[in-house]
Amino acid sequence: MAPGGVILECPATITSLEQQKTENDVRNCFTTFLMNSNGQADILLNRELHTSWLKRGLRSLPTNFAGLDASRPWFVYWISHALEVLDDYDESIWASKVASFLxxxxxxxxxxxxxxxxxxxxxxxxxxxxxxxxxxxEAAYKAVDRETMYRFLMSMKSPHGGFKMHHEGETDMRGSYCALAVASMLHILTDELADGIPEYIRRCQTWEGGLAGEEGLEAHGGYSYCGLAALCIIGKAHALDLHAFLNWAARKQMAHEGGFQGRANKLVDSCYNFWLGGIFPLLHEAFRQKGEDVALPENHSWFAPSPLQTYGLLACQHAGGGLKDKPGKSADFYHTCYALSGLSVSQHGVDGATCVVGDPSNLLQKTDIYYNVLIEKAERKSAFFEKLPPLVVDGRQICGQEGEGALAGRRRALDQADRRFVKANGMRCSTGLVFQEAESHGEKLTAESKASPALAARLSEVADRLDEAFFQHGQAYLQMAAGEGNEAMANALAVVLRAAMEQKQQSLPPEYRLLNNLMRAVPGADPNQVAWEVQDPLELLANAEQRADVEGREGLFMRALNQLLQDVQSAGGPTSWPAAQRLERVRTDAVASGFPTA
Ligand SMILES: [Zn+2]
Known part of the structure; x- marks a missing residue:
């Protein structure tokens, strides 16, 4: 008889006894904490303990070895990612070591x-x-031979759909994820590579709703993440029954412990913080890709983030550093990586809002749900690979991409984070007043199309705060307003930013003023037209007195121009072309008119 007089339907089994023991262990962690603290606000992620434990692990990787250990790249990945999520991955120390080792x-x-x-x-x-x-x-990116990689990935395709793990090896769901995630990260994802994958993954969706490792087996958290992420990367998540998938995943969070189990009738385990936790934001993207009329709850992810964090922080931190699967186990790099990745997913909501249990310092860096590297790193590699010329493999040009699903999803996540940041920071700093000004006088400003005396006065009051962050926030606000079709607000912000720029200009030396004018020329304008527009400032500088001043400053103008041009070019991509074109034109004109080129 159970407490409360309820008669249990089944006799105790090994699994029910293990479940009971796990619940007791987790409850003990919670009560021990409660008896020694002032409550939830005291819950603390012991960052320093974990990072020093992780760094010891990364440092001890031998530089040359002949052992049989077949999981060295995994150790490097688990430790590197855990460190970056904890915001303690020092690229200047690790990047070259990791690249040469791998x-x-x-x-x-x-x-x-x-x-x-x-x-x-x-x-x-x-x-x-x-x-x-x-x-x-860049050295790390270039360490990968993309040509042989593409051949290798193609050679892993299985005739039955999916990918083999290695030559003459098994075909399972991990293969599809690993192959497509790698191709996506390296921008060598093609239609022929993804051919047959949606049908294969669909065949592995079980009656429960989740995905199995192979057709006919049981739904499993790790394989479910792999299959769903692979489909989301290529934008084909509509192959699955998403409602059944969501129904299955939502039932994997344990009512008592707060963490996830990986399969029905199994124990809670912190690595599913990510394998299951990561499924929910992916499902948001999947429903979006399917275009299905589902009311997507923007402010939550269909699981409970606070109990998940409480489980991870109170029951899984090891006193010697690192995180463990569950109480009573020891810490390892695998569980540390995925427990922290899952905590990060649960802290950063799909709408960009954060939810942090315990001390505010527990907030981790945001991870990319498609690859499980930081979202900022995913964006950075994307900027690098998209500039590369098309890959040629065996004399054939490969039109490789990163996958439309991965690209769109990441951009949406970054947009939402930007919005939150701008909203929080724009209103907190005193220059936020300027945006309030724009908000309250939107229509009037639009009608006048220039700054009112009141606005000019306000801007001069806050002149010392018109820094780079101010203009960045302003631009982000403007893009946001334009993106939402709020024309009045967008125009008002344009007026405010123009007026702020004029205010700023007054305090700058003439060379910088000129450069700022050049940068403000309309993007995409006819270069001849632009050259005409900038003739004024050039004539201004041709004025004998100012000219002497500029030369006296040892070619400051040309140095500033060259620097700016370099910055614009290294920003790369089609968006920088008009600005680079403008600046090159001005440099030619300036050299022709005898500006010192030092
Ligand atoms: Zn585990």
Whole structure:
């Protein structure tokens, strides 16, 4: 008889006894904390303990070894990602070490192996490429041979759909994820590579709603993440029954412990913080891709983030550093990586809002739900690879991409984070008053199309705060208003920003004023037209007195111009072309008119 007099339907089994024991262990963690604290606000992520434990692990990786250990790239990835989520991955220390270490694991015929002189395998290939994306340097990106990688990935395609893990190896859901995530990270994802994948993954969706590792097996948290993420990357999540998937996933959060179980009738385990926790934001994207008329709850993710965080922070932190699966276990790099990744997912909502249990310092960096590297790193590698010329493999030009689903989803997540940031910061600093001004006088400003004396006076009051952040926030506000179709607000902000720029200009030396004018010329305008527009400032500087002044400053103008041009060019991509074109034109004109070029 259970407490309360309810008669249990079944006799105790090994699994029910283990479940009871786990619940007791977790409850003990909670009560011990409550007896020694002032409540929830005291819950603390012990960052320093974990980061020093992780760094010891990364430092101890041998630079050359001949062991049989086949999971070295995984160790590098787990530790690197855990550190970056904790905001303590120092690129200046680790990037070159990680790149040179992983280069030794790259196979001459493509892909990465678990160690030097071993066979390529899709799992360490995913780990190695992710770790190189985390390293974040061009040298790290270039460590991957994309041509042999593409050949390797194609050779892993299984005739039955999906991908084999290695030559003559098993085909399971991990293969599809590892192959498509790697291709996406390296921008070599093609239609032929993704061919047949949606049908294959659909066949692995079980009667429960989640995905199995192989057709006919049981739904499982890790495989479910892999299959759903693979489909979301290529924008084909509509292949699945998403309602059934959501129904299954939502039932995997444990009522008592707060964490997730990976399968029905299994124990809670912190690595599912991510494997299950990451499924919910992916499902948001999946429903969006399907275009289905589902009321997407923007302010929550269909699971309870606070109990998940409470479980991770009170029951899974190891006193010696690192995180563990559940109370009574020891810490390891795998569980540390995925427990923290899941905490990050649960802290950063799909609408960009944050939810942090305990001390505010517990907030982790935001992870990208498609690759599980920081979202900022995903964006950075994207900027690098999109500029590369098309890849040629065996004489054939490969039209590789990163996958429309991954790109759109990440951009949406970043937009939402920007909005939150701008809203919080724009209103907090005193220059936020300017935006309030724009808000309250929107229509009037639009009608006048120039700053009112009141606005000019306000701007001069806050002149010392018109810094780069101010203009960045302003631009972000403006884009937001334009994106939402709020024309009056967008125009008002344009007026405010123009007036602020004029205010700012007055305090600048003439060279910078000129450069600012150049940058403000209309993007995409006819270069000849632009050249005409900038003739005025050039004539201004041709004035004998100012000219002497400029030369006296040893070519400040040309140096500033060159620097600016360099910045614009290195920003890269089509968006920088008009500005670069304008600046090059001005440089030609300036050199022709005898400006010192020092
Ligand atoms: Zn686990």
């Amino acid at each position: 280069s030794q694991c790259q196979h001459p015929t493509g892909g990465f192996a678990g160690g030097p002189r071993q066979l390529s395998h899709l799992a360490p290939t995913y780990a190695a490429v992710s770790a190189l994306v985390i390293a974040g340097s």
